[in-house]
Amino acid sequence: MPKRNNLWANIDWVTVLLFFALVFMGWLNIYAAVYNEHYQSIFDTTQRYGKQLIWIGAALTIGLIILLIDTNFYVFFSYIIYGFLLFLLILVLFIGKDINGARSWFAIGSFGFQPSEFMKFATALVLARYMSSYGFKIHNPKSLATIAAIIFTPVLFIFLQNDTGSALVYFSFVLVLYREGLSGVVLFFGTLVAILFVLALLVPNLVLYIVLLAIALLAFFIVNTKLIQFTRVLGAYLISILALFLLNFLMKKEYPLAGIVMAGVLLGSVIVLLVSWRNRIKNYSLIALVLLGSILFTLSVDYAFNNFLESHQQARINELLGIESDPLGAGYNVNQSKIAIGSGGAFGKGYLKGTQTKFDFVPEQSTDFIFCTVGEEWGFLGTSVVIGLFLFLLMRLIWLAERQRSSFSRIYGYSVAVILFFHFTVNIGMTIGLMPVIGIPLPFFSYGGSSLWSFTTLLFIFIRLDASRFDQL
Amino acid sequence: MDIYSKRRFVVYGVFAFVVLLFLIILFRLQILNSTYKQYATNNVLREITQYPARGLIYDRNGKLLVYNKTAYDLLITPREVTAFDTTLFCNLLNISKEDLEAGIKKAKKYSYYKPSILIKQISPERFAVLKEQLYKFNGFHTQSRTLREYSTTAAAHALGYVGEVSGADIKRDSYYKPGDYIGVSGIEKTYETQLRGTKGVKMNLVDVHNRLKGSYRNGEEDVPAKIGKNIVSTLDLKLQLYAEKLFRNKRGSVVAIEPATGEVLVFVSAPTYDPGLLVGRVRGHNYSKLLADTLMPLFNRALQAKYPPGSSFKPVNALIGLQVNAIDRNTRFACYGKASSPIRCTHNHGSPNDVVDAIRESCNPFLWNTFKSILGKYKTSAEGFNVWRKYVASFGIGQHLSSDFANGLKGDLPTEKQYNKIYGRGHWNALTVRSLAIGQGELGVTPLQMANYGAVIANRGFYYTPHIVKEIENDTISREFKTKREVPIEKKHFETVIIGMSQSVQRNLAATVKIPEIEMCGKTGTVQNNQGADHSVFVAFAPRENPKIALFVYVENGVWGSRYAAPMASLIVEKYLTDSISERRKWIEKKMLDANLLDPNQKK
16 A cells, blocks of 8 residues: 655656656757767757756756645646636737747747647646536537637637647547547547548549448448348439439530539438438438538548648648659658668667768757657667657556546546657657658657656646545545 | 546557557668668768879870860859859959859759859969969869860871760760760870779768768778870871971871881871860860861861872782783883873873883873773673772772771772662773773772871781870780781782882982982872862882881872972971981972962962
8 A cells, every 4th residue: 555645655656767768868869969079068058968958957847846736736726827828828929939930939038938838738737627527528518618618729829820730739639538438439530531631632533532432332231231222322322423414414514524423422412311311211311421521521621722721831741642742842851851760770870870860961850850860870779669668658648547536637647648649649750751741849859948848747747646646535 | 437448448559559550660661671771871972073184195206295284173062152252253263244143053953952063174373363262152162174285286186185075975985974074086086995094983971061071981982083094106296297397388188107017107187276276165166266267177188088099099000910910020001192092191201111110100001901901801890890909908998997096987999889880780891990090080098098008018018007006004005006917919019019119209200209318119199189279199108128107198289299299208208217308408398398289379
């Protein structure tokens, strides 16, 4: 039986150790990324590794302070912290400094502060507070609306700062909501939307419509194997398409084939939906509805892609999907990043021996592309170890969250895990060409005070909550 | 325990899925795929070509003919260029602002990151000034190249020149890269592979901005440039200069050969040009100027002017007649002078003549009768013609001499087929093709081939392929040039013909061509020219016994062989064998030097 009152005995030292390991390895790689024969002292604060040492020292202080603060502080002050950071988030729009086209930084002398980094833990706290409140029911429309408001208010302002990467992080909360009882259908549709988004840009529309129709027909067949019903559905679609095709021909209009097929599938879906609705065949109306929605969604993706995204964002997505290849333009970062990682081989080129790293071929190498240094100088061995450590940390956090007695701690713990997971996935995915280049840091690894402190805060609040798990009844 | 606790496994699953996906991709990227290593190497390695100095060229007596001078190319790396003082820059380099802008635009089009040549061949003097100021211009650097420099204005056609490689050259030989130099003609072309040496490479490390970061592996992988091999030419510079001097204000050619070796002593095509004109930045401008010159200085007459040899060809027919027993030493034919038929005689002499008289007097009817007898000895004229043709060809006439001259012409030696085509099979005979008897008609011979023919007579029946290169440093010259080529005619027949050739010089041309103390043998010729005065030709060798030099001189619009070609040949021979011109022949030298045959209003 652990001692209830001894804070230090109840701290999960495994997590703390993982934290130290990642921060230390991160610093080693930052040193390598900016290494230069002329500045060899590791305490040289004109260099990034020197500064990062200061940030690390400060982060440890922050961690210690967090551990010393009573857990109730976070519960009681969650709304105030959230409100204060939201204020900063709005303020930065007016007095912030433009860096790389995003206005998300306060510049205080040579020191920068990014409120959107800290907004993450504040949002997690408020979400935990709200969802752990008495009588909370997740599928209550009012609850859903409140959750949406909590999550999307910061997202809105971060989008306004033109910092798409940081804004997308908040979508990872969907996993927390899922754990807390949100219907799996939401996850399913989330995944469907993501896949459709990619396909809409990648596959010719005609092919996409036919594939969607084929999948829907398969679904119709599976949910009801009676041949007569299936034939009716098939007939509805085929006749719709054929009729529109003939109409186009007879009226001497010259609509493209893809448009006719799309209209036919839409028409067919509407017919199937109406008929099955009237006959109370719930499965059929659902499938028809999903098909209808999917097609409308792909249409809107095309429209949004062409009309809402800026050209550099379009270029990056096109590059990622392999629609356009421009290794010296939009694809330059990723191409050089892949070269750096790929050239590391099994065991790497050796510490401080990476040529890609040393000669600045990868932009943003100490921040967003720090994983390249690991890949180049430590090889597959290094990348596996780093990924392994992250997996260990993430699994550990879930495991810790599940052992909490209070739902507040559990929800907060899950939030920490999924936020770290999102950063981990997008950042590493980006360096190996799996994700578009949206600049978000690798937790504990990337250079930068704001991000290190925000992740430290995020993690240590949970360590503190976990340490006092026995206090809760 | 809440009811959704089991959902943690879905979350675990999502984490595990992403991690597994990353590991698979990283495994492929880092372990299975090796191309990224190559890309990384390409990123940081910059190979800097080290250009070797081209081999030097000497004359046969060790006098330096061609050497190298250093010039500098200015290179630009557009990405590194920062704002600079363009006026100062243009003044330093003596270029216009428009040229500079056009150059920078071109460089940018090529690459922002890689250096490209902005200005070629800056002289060392200009470079010295530029170098002090270069620190003011970011993104510019220089590289040194070697250019040809000539110690003499002589022998331009033999030496040839060096130019920038063409697209075809690069396609043919991957050694060449755009901007490299290559021998375009003469020795420079034929011996390109020996002269050029081997380019070296220096491996440097560069960063993303293409800034130098030191040498790769401390220079272990560097390959030093190997300088080109030096070449000793067979030319005799002193004699070459003398021959070129004699040819001032004249068009024509001289080729002189050392009969015992086939080494070319003199190789003149007049008018010539200063080879220094075709070097460096002025090359393009000078080249078009030379090309437009109506006197065609770029035209290599020694190799490419082909014309019927005229009377100078008569010894060949006499030799063949003797060899196939169509005539013998004592055979005589009557000459009726201008009344002779079918070929009249243009020379004034006695009758009847034997073969020695005929060579001496250049008697047309004798050679016509000889030719008729040769063809008549066989069943058909065609068969006789083919025998005749085979003998002529053995002198190297109508043949590529496979010498080391670039761009040599084969010349024309008619074939049976050709005549069949013109006259029909069986419808032609000696009479039809009678012009061949006196070296006219369908024959086309180059001065080099004629000089070689002179060497054959001097050697009494053999020759070595004429060549222009004597030695190559650490290398050997082609075995072709050491192989004796026999003409299937007995030596005694040569002795017979040589008597006639000697008498021609010692008796008939005593006044202007005979050299004191040296017995030169020669045969004059006159080449009919429909466009103006006839051309003057002379083939000769000396001394009669143990000949040291065989040569052929050809003077355009020189009217008769004896008027210009023969005296000029005698002067060249005298100069070569005695190193000076004897006092009593100075007037001939002066007359030859003063003659201007370029003037269309000259006295004919």
